[in-house]
Amino acid sequence: MAVGSAQADVQALVQLMHAMNVEPEELLAAARPQNVPTFEEFMRLVRAAASPGLQRSYKSYWDRIVECWGGRRLNEPTPREVGELLEHIRANALRRRTHVDGAGAVCNLYYALLRVYRFAIDQEVLSSRQDPMPKVPRPRSAKSQRHALSPQLYQEIVRTAVGTGRDPRLDGLILRFHLETAARTGGALNLRPMDLDPERLLVTLREKGSIQRLQPVSRTLMRALLDHAEERGARDKASPLFRFRDGRPLTKRRYETLWIRVGKYVPAIGEENISMHWLRHTTLTWVERNFGVAVAVAYAGHSAGLSLWRGVTAHYVKASLEEVATALQALTGEPHPLAAHWSWSAAALEVHPLQEAGR
Template sequence: MNARHLRARALLAEAHELGVDLADLLAAAEPVDLPTLAGWITEIETTFTPSTARTYRPYWNLAIRMLGDRRLAELTPGDLAAVVQAAGDRARASRPTSSGRSAEETCVAALRALCGRALAAGQLRVDPAATLTKPRRARSRRRALDDAEIAELADAVRLTSRDPALDLLLVRFHLETGARRQGALRVGPGDLDRRRSTVWLREKHGDQREQPASPSLLAALDRLHRGRTTGTDDRLFIDRSGTAITARHYDLFFTRARSVLTWDPRTPVSAHVLRHTAITNVARLAGYAVAQTFAGHTPPTVTGRYIHASPAEVAAAVAALTGEPHPLASGPAARRRCARG
């Protein structure tokens, strides 16, 4: 044992006689101006990318509501675990079909990010988020629907929907374009190009793409919008009152449709399941590269960046999928690619 260790032992013994333990000494060594959790979030939020901050913000706001006035050094693993539990409870309350796992997983990531930045900045000596564990992901029940199930879904929508004209068109839109729900909610009437028979999609992470669609789908979209618009809306999908639909509309109409589908407990139908179905069908018709471009996925490998499909090839796949000629599917290479897939 060296001299430094001996001096440390002597100091600890003296502190013990004064009724002071190691935790007290560490707390006394912390800066007196430690920020609160709310203050720290405000300080570092802008250091994250906009998309990351957008994803984490609901969970940071929840942490602020529960622990916002607490100083960072006062937070315990139990405090943060309670925030994660609250995130899961909130998800289950807002969406009865949700297990809450996804919300809990994202909440853990959001809290780890906050504490990680605090450690790096010297605001924390011990990471209270280090022991948080992400919930184990359940095996997904999502799969592509077959033709019979798609027909049953359409019948269920006709039977249960309060606006079947709109909801049936939403189902068709996702089955033909493979759009995410976010993409449908953001599309406006000006995003339809009847000459090229495409729709401009704006989806997650700011990604945008021109997606081929059948001419009859674009005509139906335009017809529904023109019949309902008040002239001031900037969204394509609007209800009978002329109000743009929200994510809540999706939740309600799918919940009603699921109530009469006998196979729903095995495969809960949603906009994502319809997107899954569309991508699967395009992959079967035209192969992986075309399906990847159709889905708007980023290639997972460097090689994948060199094998992306052209707009003509995607259009040819859409023509084969819908049984309608497409104005962009004019090249023989595109038709061969689709036939070969």
């Protein structure tokens, strides 16, 4: 073959590759024999590489992927088949009392599968072109219908919970705990005796992503938590604090049964699917209305980047733990040792350097 002819063929091939948006490395990879693992085989590596938090979040969804596609190879599913899997999950999602048409299950499965393919690309098991996820529309999260409860409705919920259950002290304690701290369910289930600081009236909350934060509580609540731990056998400082009467640690199921029971007497619970998370909305709404967004963000344990401000200002107006304690003090009507006892006013500027210099 003439040199000129070979060069012309190479040039034509390069132009064709450019037109098809194909890189030389992809041609070489395609020419090499591939032994793409199945989902069941590869999922072991995904689980082993995932953090404990991700394992907890995605375990059930990775299980479902293996259940549906375990024997298939990673490069086999098409974008259309991914969409069909998402709809299958939606149709078979567990219908809890607070479900929203399976939207949460669909979103979680989407992100669980997204992590599988990203890990496969990072490990060079697949090329980016073999990833079907970019062609799959991202599911929309269901719009939250939660909002702050009125004081009257909250009081009715507490009276009903305490008056209709077999363990009124536990019901009253967890409702008070969530209202004061605006903690998520995990914050209560993960609470340990060692997380209580009776002197400074603080509890350490461990919630999403194992993030820890200090949260002020009233002296009344702190005393109740200490008594509960002592009475129900939570003497191991590293063991769960909230417990049933027989000493077993509290479970998520206990929360669900509480709201199902109270919902039989309070119609609004069933009509609006009210759950414990609504108390978080209630407290944070009250804090925001009375102390501003910065304090509400700190009270919630959110980072400044999640605040309502979008810009550099958020870095300059973060709220302190003392300001959170001040908000709690106003909420409960009980003095807190960390609450701020000062305020900026004209009196704070009476002795001003400029005034002194002018004398």
